[in-house]
Amino acid sequence: MANLLSNSLDHLYSKLMSEVLTNKLYKSLLRCQSKAWICQNNRRLLCSVKTSDTSFIKKTTNIKHKSNVKTIVNPVIHKFNSMLTPSQQTSEEVVTFDSLRTEILNELRDPKCCGVQWQRFPELNKLLKGHRSGEMTVFTGPTGCGKTTFMSEYSLDLCGQGVSTLWGSFEVKNVRLAKMMLSQFSGKSIGKHLDEFDIWADRLAALPLYFMTFHGQESVDKVLTAMSFAVETHDVKHVIVDNIQFMLGLSPNNKFDRYWHQDLVLDQFRKFATRNDCHVTLVMHPRKEEDMNELTNNSIFGGAKATQEADNVMILQNKWLSMYKCHKYIQITKNRWDGDIGKVPLWFDKQSLSFAPIKRRVKSDLNQQIDSKSTIDEDDSYDTDNDIDVNDVNDVNDDNDFPRVEVQISDTDNYRLQ
Structure with missing residues (x-):
């Protein structure tokens, strides 16, 4: 019995010392099958050894020097921070206001910190102040109200100003999406002006615009891999995922709750935007609600994580707005950058498939x-x-x-x- 206890203590001692040297003491204590507590005052060692035979539990106290039992004169464990010198305890993860002061002043002075300004939708500049990298935007609206059509022109406006854009269209095929963009870019129905097709196609091809080849249900890992490649290779600063529900799809082998699964995907997109300094726009379907009511943040399909993680929430309302005499408008319901919310009127031009209010102003x-x-x-x-x-x-x-x-x-x- 003494040999067994000695062997257990030898193994525990060597493991503790190796983990202390690698600064992973706490993790090893949680994973280790044996636990030991060493007291500094009187060299008391209390050891509880777990084995398959639960009846074998011995507690030894006041262990003195013996030839077959290791005793530790100086304690190994006090507190993790006590093993570090004061200079080693300082960390770059903790900063003071003085280290942020210069950045704050530069952000207040430089209007470019607000982001890229929209030209087709100047009203958005008054509310959102601009399009900024590293943020996540959630965009929703009723079924068939024109979410993809608006987001196409929305992204085309930014892409025309040099914002490299990657489209992930899981609902509409890339050919149809690009054809719609061509009409919006030219400001006319390109099908009725085929003689100008090459002119406008060459101009659109010159923009930093890219498309993912996915369509329908797809693994989020593959989507994130394609997004990472586009960021590293083409310096993409804006990614549109249209839409989340089509990308996730339904699978009989899916053992997760669909709300929980969606929250996991949203968390991955949120981390991607932050780590890669890339703006991610997620198009999401709302819940089915009464037509007479306006959509709110609570109308977005899924749990509350979508609106919690998002920096901006935009809702395309398919309602009559008497103030501007229009049938559609964008409602900003969350604005983390500036906090200003409001409504942006839209007027749709069927010939050019454009929502830009320039032609209706x-x-x-x-x-x-x-x-x-x-x-x-x-x-x-x-x-x-x-x-x-x-x-x-x-x-x-x-x-x-x-x-x-x-x-x-x-x-x-x-x-x-x-």
């Missing part, structure tokens, strides 16, 4: 009354369902790419504005 002088001269965009595909009230337009932006005409508004013409 009225140029007016806010210092004049409605009976003064106003400038109205010339648009052949004007939709009477999306008429604009000049009094409701708070922002005025000019765009030289689209011709404008001066119109004297009279009583006979006032029906067009109401």
Whole structure:
């Protein structure tokens, strides 16, 4: 019995000393089958040895020097930090305000810290301040409201300003997505202007735009591998996943709860955005709710992790917005950068498949009354369902790419504005 106890103590002593040298003492104590506590005051050793025979449990106290039993004169374990000198206890993981002071000042001075500004959707700049790398955006909206169409133009706007973009379209095939982008990029129905196809196709091909070949259900590991390759090879700064539900799919062999599985995937995308300094936009379906109600953060399918992990939450509302006389608008319900939330009106142009409000914007002088001269965009595909009230337009932006005409508004013409 004494030999067995001696062998156990020898094994325990050697293992403890090797783990102390590698700074992994705590982990070894949790994994080790035996536990030992060494007290400094009186060289007392209490050893509890676990074996297959649970009846064999011996406790030895006040062990003195013997030839066959190891005793430790000095204790090995006090506290992990006590083994380190004060200079070794300092860590780069703890900083002071002075180390952040310069970065804070530079962020306040440099407007580029807010991110890349949208040109097609300037109203987004007022709320989100810009498109920043390293963040995650969740975008949702009712089924069939135009989530992919809007996100296509949304990403195309940023890509045209040099933001290298990777598309993961799991719902729409890449050919159809690229065809839609071509019409949005050219501002016209490219199918009706085939003679200009090569011109606009060459211009679109010059943009830093890439597509993943996945379609339908796919493993998140493969998707993350493709994303990592694009970041390392093409310096991609914006990744769109459209959409999460199509990518996850349903599998009879899936033993996980689908909400929990989705939360795991969201956590991986969140970590990818942070570690690679890349903006990740996730398109997600909402729950089925009453048509009369607006969607909220609670409407997003799954658990609360989607809105918790996201830096920005954008909802495409398919509702009538009386203030701007439009049937669709983007609602910002979360803005971690600035905290400002609000609504961005959208007017859809069926010919160019564009939501850009440039073609629907009225140029007016806010210092004049409605009976003064106003400038109205010339648009052949004007939709009477999306008429604009000049009094409701708070922002005025000019765009030289689209011709404008001066119109004297009279009583006979006032029906067009109401």
